[in-house]
Amino acid sequence: MPPLIEVTHPRGIYLPEADLWLDPHFGRERAFVSHAHSDHVARHGLTICTEITHQLMVVRKAAKKAGIVVSPQMREVFEWEGWKIRLLPAGHITGSAMLHLTRKIDGATLLYTGDYKLRQGLSAERCELMQADTLIMETTFGLPKYHFPPAEDVIAQMLAFVRDTLRDGGIPVLLGYSLGKAQEILCALGDEGLPVMVHPSVAQITEVLAPHLGKLPQWRLFKADEVTGHVLVFPPGSKLELPKMRTAMLSGWAIQASAKYRYGVDLALPLSDHADYPELHETVEMVKPRRIYLVHGSTREFAAELRLRGYDARALGKEDQLELSLSAH
Ligand SMILES: [Zn+2]
Missing domain, CATH: 3.40.50.10890 (Rossmann fold)
Known part of the structure; x- marks a missing residue:
């Protein structure tokens, strides 16, 4: 089995081998932007996003003086340095995408969900998951009480x-x-x-x-x-x-x-554009990852639960906060 793709969290999700930030809140050299909600939109040197997300960034003035924007078609395999990149529909809002990466040298894979839902909405393409060794997923509604009606x-x-x-x-x-x-x-x-x-x-x-x-x-x-x-x-x-x-x-x-x-x-x-608790579990079962990183919402609780089920799961970014609070004392 190839070694896992390294994931770090120095004030944002960062893939050091690809030198790529995922939905960073600050302007970065190279970033993937999953969708155009304001908390994900900043100015970057190079932005990978869908064409619709780019249009929304322009109309919301976030792409003013934007650097290079690369907008691969949904599902198209896009060769980029040592990587194969695919954008997959995330089902969150119109134009929202997940990022699937394959390291060419050994075939190691990673899926970053961004905000997503599995249920079919009326205004977004249905979500499409793909198997990956490393899964970075959002857990906004990661507690058992969050179960949405149809x-x-x-x-x-x-x-x-x-x-x-x-x-x-x-x-x-x-x-x-x-x-x-x-x-x-x-x-x-x-x-x-x-x-x-x-x-x-x-x-x-x-x-x-x-x-x-x-x-x-x-x-x-x-x-x-x-x-x-x-x-x-x-x-x-x-x-x-x-x-x-x-x-x-x-x-x-x-x-x-x-x-x-x-x-x-x-x-x-309760009309949600995020996955609910059963959908989060369904996602893990479908992606079959060797390691899972959780972001947003109930990350610690959901990670603990996944570990009980035998997964290597961790809350991403929370360790940094712990270190900061320890060093502050
Ligand atoms: Zn969103």
Whole structure:
């Protein structure tokens, strides 16, 4: 068996042999960017990402003065120095990708999931996993209590909320992040025949993504004095005050019982663009890795559980924090 590809975490995930950072928060020489959520977008010398992610980075002004951008087609084998690189659909948001690396000299492999989900969404390609010796995966929802209901059920509840509110003469406001959740909501409204008004940030991103999405409803920019009879799609935290409005938040965190009160909304629906706990286990079973590194959320708990099941699993980045706190004393 070839030696595993080395993974380190000096303030971000770094593959020293390939001199490549994975979703770094700071500008780096060479980086893979899995998708265009703001916490992953910084300016790098060389960026590997999908074409859609690149377009989103440009529209979100993150790619200003960007260095070289390399955008291989999804699933295409891309030879890069001593490596074979493949981008695979991550199922998280439109254009999101996983990174699969093969070291040419001995065939050692690595899969980095980035943010992902296995369930089929409406606005992102279905996730495709590939076997790898080393797996770096996100565990945002890595506790047993995080088990999402089927997305069809959640969307049916969302549509019922919309219809009931309109029937009562109210204004339904659906809250979801401008990139990702907002497009998922719009796709879910595609066949409903209801006019939609959106926040400017949702409009900006939906314009870029429309060619990659299925049927969308009739949508236009929000105009307060013409709002009657419309469904509104806004990002969370919008300071919107309209008479007779009712709000529904769409987020994986709605799985927590207190979500409705915490978000201050009339309804909280657990529509997630991340893998839930059973999907995380399914991922490990399908990738069959020899070593697993966990990032985001409940990394320590999930690592402990995987070790009980016989895997070599570790929380990535947490060791550094431990060292820092020890050296500070
Ligand atoms: Zn994300």
